[in-house]
Amino acid sequence: MVASKTAVESGVVRAKNARQKRKLLNEAPKVFENAKSTIFIKGGNVSDIITNVFTDLHRLKSPHSLVFKKKNIVRPFEDASSLEFFSKKTDSSLIGFGSHNKKRPHNFVIARTFDHQILDMVELGIGNYVALKYEFTRSFILPFFSPSAEIAMGTKPMLSFAGDAWENVLELKDGSKIDFKRIRSLFVDFFRGDTIDNVRRTGLELLMQFTLQEGVISMRTYKVIMKKSGQEEPRVELESIGLNMDLTVRRTQLSNPTNFKKACKQPAGIKEKNRKNITKDGLTGEVRGTVHLPSARQNLDEIALNHKKVMKRPMPEKEIDSEDEKEFDQDVEMEEM
Amino acid sequence: MEVEKVGAVTVEVEKVLEPQFDLKDLLIFDTNELTGKSNEYLKDLARDNAQLLINQIFKGDGLETEVVNDSIVTELPDKKYDDVFIQPREKPVPKKAAQTKWEAYATLKGINPKKKKSRMVWCEITNSWKPRWGYMRAEKASQLNKNDESKDWIREIKPHEDPNVDPWEKEKAEKKERVAKNEHARLKNIARQRGMNNAKKQQDKDELRDSFRKAKYSTASLGNFDKAVEGEKKEKIGGKKKYNALFSKDAEAEQKQILDLMSAKNPKFNKNSAADKVLNLEKRKAGGKVQKRNFKADGKSRKGKPTGNKVANRRQR
Numbered sequence: 001m002v003a004s005k006t007a008v009e010s011g012v013v014r015a016k017n018a019r020q021k022r023k024l025l026n027e028a029p030k031v032f033e034n035a036k037s038t039i040f041i042k043g044g045n046v047s048d049i050i051t052n053v054f055t056d057l058h059r060l061k062s063p064h065s066l067v068f069k070k071k072n073i074v075r076p077f078e079d080a081s082s083l084e085f086f087s088k089k090t091d092s093s094l095i096g097f098g099s100h101n102k103k104r105p106h107n108f109v110i111a112r113t114f115d116h117q118i119l120d121m122v123e124l125g126i127g128n129y130v131a132l133k134y135e136f137t138r139s140f141i142l143p144f145f146s147p148s149a150e151i152a153m154g155t156k157p158m159l160s161f162a163g164d165a166w167e168n169v170l171e172l173k174d175g176s177k178i179d180f181k182r183i184r185s186l187f188v189d190f191f192r193g194d195t196i197d198n199v200r201r202t203g204l205e206l207l208m209q210f211t212l213q214e215g216v217i218s219m220r221t222y223k224v225i226m227k228k229s230g231q232e233e234p235r236v237e238l239e240s241i242g243l244n245m246d247l248t249v250r251r252t253q254l255s256n257p258t259n260f261k262k263a264c265k266q267p268a269g270i271k272e273k274n275r276k277n278i279t280k281d282g283l284t285g286e287v288r289g290t291v292h293l294p295s296a297r298q299n300l301d302e303i304a305l306n307h308k309k310v311m312k313r314p315m316p317e318k319e320i321d322s323e324d325e326k327e328f329d330q331d332v333e334m335e336e337m
Numbered sequence: 338m339e340v341e342k343v344g345a346v347t348v349e350v351e352k353v354l355e356p357q358f359d360l361k362d363l364l365i366f367d368t369n370e371l372t373g374k375s376n377e378y379l380k381d382l383a384r385d386n387a388q389l390l391i392n393q394i395f396k397g398d399g400l401e402t403e404v405v406n407d408s409i410v411t412e413l414p415d416k417k418y419d420d421v422f423i424q425p426r427e428k429p430v431p432k433k434a435a436q437t438k439w440e441a442y443a444t445l446k447g448i449n450p451k452k453k454k455s456r457m458v459w460c461e462i463t464n465s466w467k468p469r470w471g472y473m474r475a476e477k478a479s480q481l482n483k484n485d486e487s488k489d490w491i492r493e494i495k496p497h498e499d500p501n502v503d504p505w506e507k508e509k510a511e512k513k514e515r516v517a518k519n520e521h522a523r524l525k526n527i528a529r530q531r532g533m534n535n536a537k538k539q540q541d542k543d544e545l546r547d548s549f550r551k552a553k554y555s556t557a558s559l560g561n562f563d564k565a566v567e568g569e570k571k572e573k574i575g576g577k578k579k580y581n582a583l584f585s586k587d588a589e590a591e592q593k594q595i596l597d598l599m600s601a602k603n604p605k606f607n608k609n610s611a612a613d614k615v616l617n618l619e620k621r622k623a624g625g626k627v628q629k630r631n632f633k634a635d636g637k638s639r640k641g642k643p644t645g646n647k648v649a650n651r652r653q654r
Contacts, residue, residue, distance in 0.1 A: 011527050029428040036427055093427040115428055158363040160386040163371045181421075184366075189424055192362045198410045204363070204391060209383040213371055220379050224387055233348045233395040236388040238380060263425035266418060280399065 027091045031267045035194035037092035038065045041083070043099030044073040049106045049129050050098035056132040056243050057096065062153055064194065066090055076109050077251055080118045088116040094190055104250065112189055114263040119255045120186050124217070125248040132221070133242040151223060156193045157206040158224070165212040180212060182254050202226070207238065217247040348392060350385045358393050361416040365390045435530040
């Protein structure tokens with residue numbers, strides 16, 4: 001499963017300048033990986049729907065996306081080697097391949113690679129396609145063409161997978177099986193975008209929902225509008241912005257569990273660190289920890305509480321006003337003796 | 338799964354089965370049964386799921402929030418690596434680079450790695466900061482006079498040096514040599530690391546086969562009636578060693594065979610080792626000690642390395 005190393009990768013051939021070296025370092029295996037790039041490739045014959053789908057998805061996924069201009073006569077399910085070659089050359093691990101013929105109209109193949117070798121592939125038939133909405137704003141001063149959604153490029157979408165069929169393994173008449181859990185994982189990989197550490201609450205604008213019913217995945221995209229609800233959590237409303245399609249699952253080529261497990265292997269330090277000695281009080285919401293004293297139990301009788309000089313000083317007198325009440329909470333300054 | 342709209346706006350959503358969340362990737366997996374197909378139904382479902390997901394983020398148990406440029410930012414929890422949410426990587430996990438020959442020696446001797454030198458150095462001559470190495474480096478300034486001419490235009494030939502050798506050419510050649518030596522050492526390190534990777538695999542394989550054979554042989558029936566695992570090759574343990582007759586029964590063919598064997602490029606009959614054996618036999622008869630060929634502990638012989646004894650024998654002859 002492991003691809004053989006080229007002379008460049010193995011370090012036999014050196015990078016000639018800093019730019020080449022940077023490229024090698026960028027493409028080398030890392031602990032924290034880059035965002036997965038996608039390449040959209042058109043097959044021998046392509047329909048309008050496919051072209052538009054590619055345009056929409058490319059817009060959603062840029063800058064981690066590339067659309068090939070020329071047609072490439074590839075049959076992924078027969079020989080995916082040229083797809084693997086493209087993956088290697090462009091350093092992309094997600095592939096979208098589109099084609100159109102009588103037998104398989106509006107055919108869309110989603111594939112992901114591991115180490116530039118095909119890991120999983122799903123063939124889908126696009127139906128009921130609604131394009132991503134664009135609005136032509138009529139303005140005499142500045143006429144411009146912008147998507148009505150006004151969703152910023154690179155927004156991380158929220159993904160919702162609904163339906164009990166996602167947990168099932170479907171057995172076909174010829175004995176082959178379709179593992180929908182794996183397909184769900186593939187969809188997540190394809191649509192999730194970059195890994196982020198923080199999210200701006202107001203930036204949660206995009207939602208994509210995938211529902212599975214009778215072998216058809218309905219994809220719907222919405223813009224999320226958050227309204228005041230009087231509580232901390234906002235009231236969520238949705239606006240249809242297009243990019244809807246019904247994807248009929250056709251053929252699949254999913255890797256066997258051992259290969260998948262190999263690909264899922266994570267480096268040692270990445271798993272969630274077990275934060276010890278932190279408990280949250282469910283009632284009050286306080287975060288608590290236990291202080292462990294080095295010595296034996298404190299003898300409360302012998303704790304020095306009498307700091308004589310300090311304790312015998314009189315407190316400065318102050319009239320209690322609504323303004324002065326604040327000062328009671330502050331530390332009272334002591335004059336130096 | 339109905340949201341109550343009793344005049345007020347609600348953020349509550351009821352579900353039969355609790356959906357699963359992975360906030361790092363903003364995922365919600367809802368495994369409740371679907372009860373409709375229309376776009377309106379799907380939109381309502383999406384709204385409910387989005388509400389649940391946003392509730393999770395806004396409520397944020399144990400999630401840190403801060404205000405950055407007038408907007409509230411929530412820190413997302415770590416990615417879940419359980420069966421449901423795990424995703425394959427793009428490339429395999431990077432392997433730790435094995436130690437180079439120098440690094441191994443340094444750790445053995447306890448030599449600490451050199452401290453990194455700063456990139457810029459103060460150049461007294463130009464009164465400016467210049468790079469320590471590379472383009473416009475500091476030391477070059479010291480080699481140029483006021484008119485940007487090289488100070489190194491003349492060199493004294495020492496008594497032990499050859500006057501016909503161009504010292505600048507010599508310097509260039511030496512530098513080329515050093516660079517080539519460094520490159521050679523680098524490639525050797527890579528080759529050794531590759532060799533180690535393969536050697537270790539083979540060693541593990543051999544060890545495993547060895548212990549398997551031993552375990553098989555330890556049974557009462559010497560492993561003859563053991564149930565074989567699927568794909569397991571039948572191990573030949575013990576048994577008689579087959580010797581192919583060096584010479585055939587036919588007399589003429591026999592002569593031909595001997596001739597062929599003796600004149601063959603890779604003879605089965607090794608004249609040298611046969612001669613040695615004969616000599617050793619004679620030595621033993623004479624009562625002398627015969628030094629055996631130097632064998633490795635595992636019984637494999639050292640190939641291609643002549644032992645002292647063999648050479649001595651040849652000399653004697």
